[in-house]
Amino acid sequence: MSVESNKPKLEVCLSPALLHLFDVKNSIVVIIDVLRATSTICTALHNGAAKVIPVASVEECVNIGKQLNAITAGERDGQIAAGLEHGNSPFEYSRDFIEGKVLVLTTTNGTKLLHMATDAIQIVTGSFPNISAVCDYLVAEGKNVILGCAAWKDRVNMEDTLFAGAVVSRIKEHFAVDCDSAIGAENLYAAAKDDLFEFMKGASHFQRLARFGLEEDIKYCLTPDGANVLPLFKNGELIAG
Template sequence: MDEITKPRLEVCLSPALLHLFDVKNSIVVIIDVLRATSTICTALYNGAAKVIPVATVEECVSIGRQLDAITAGERDGKIAEGLLHGNSPFEYPTEFIGGKVLVLTTTNGTKLLHMAKDAVQIITGSFPNISAVCEYLISQGQNVILGCAAWKDRVNMEDTLFAGAVVSRIKEHFDVNCDSAIAAETLYHSAKGDLFSFMKKASHFHRLARYGLEEDIKYCLTEDGANILPILRNGELIKEK
């Protein structure tokens, strides 16, 4: 493929930087590895009818009541007050989530998702569905922004690592003239031999480890455990056929 005809591939390391990118002419991949986008793909992989991402706990409760749905979410890594379920992928096995609607609110991921609403298309990505994400992006041939949810607008390790992993896999199909994409890929290559050990340096690792969530972290850093593509249609995340 001629270099000039390749679509752009960029990495936005924080929602606070999203205004610098051309969202309207790009597919945006929402990345919140620990744990929103890992949980979303896991719930859909295990048979959830759809996942409705919302910004606030109040919205979550209200929509959940209207739809007789499962309401879930976290604030600062803990189950949000007023909700029965949290943001752990292990909470959503098939026998619990199969055929049901999940309404989800999280500290960082759902916020970024709403900020990117003008994108050509929004999908969600994490290590458990990395292959599905990469195959889709290559197949579409459009500009891509890998949008890291970060932590309260501060750049974080896990989302940057995932963005780097995607860049590493698909860069030959894209024009990558983006320092944050190159930096993310470089970080990923430093860490890929043992992502879990590398992540022990990260702030969110310590935040979640305080609640005994090391198994969640391991799952969220493992490739293709729930390899489907969540795609946003009419404000709802569904499994792409």
């Protein structure tokens, strides 16, 4: 990929532990937590949720839920967190259930990264179910982009890297790409794109969720454009853009 200085930069941050190495203040940051936070966020908003409030701790989730009479949800290590009503499966947030309601969500990895990136020009969340909305927005804005992978407890993971690679593959002609992690992510996606689900079977998070019988969640989270809405982070809340 050639680098053209008159184009905005497109970079991939493979772990929250690396975010300090990137120019967050002068970039749009896309928070990526494919399995399953950002897949669930776009699904809830696509199905009419009034907003999603991402929080770091279960205690904060419970407290805000009581204040707002909201749905409290989240997971720790792939399972519903103790004290919360609902989990992190996108299938829980059908239109019949979520329309017009506020969802307060806490997750193992995604909400942590989101709160680390609050100095960004704009924060959006991305996953395969809303990949087209994300890509269209990034191209239209024409600003520097950091694709931020939530990873797994700061360790690089397969699914977030694959999504970052898919985005790079789609929009690279509009950006200057001088970032080895972006190039590597795109190459990984090229190797996997014909069957993402099969490719993911060797990944640690696939195996973690499969132990809980969540293969259908995984398939949904790897399928493009099932909930093609753009979640925008504003004033501590995610709303449909």
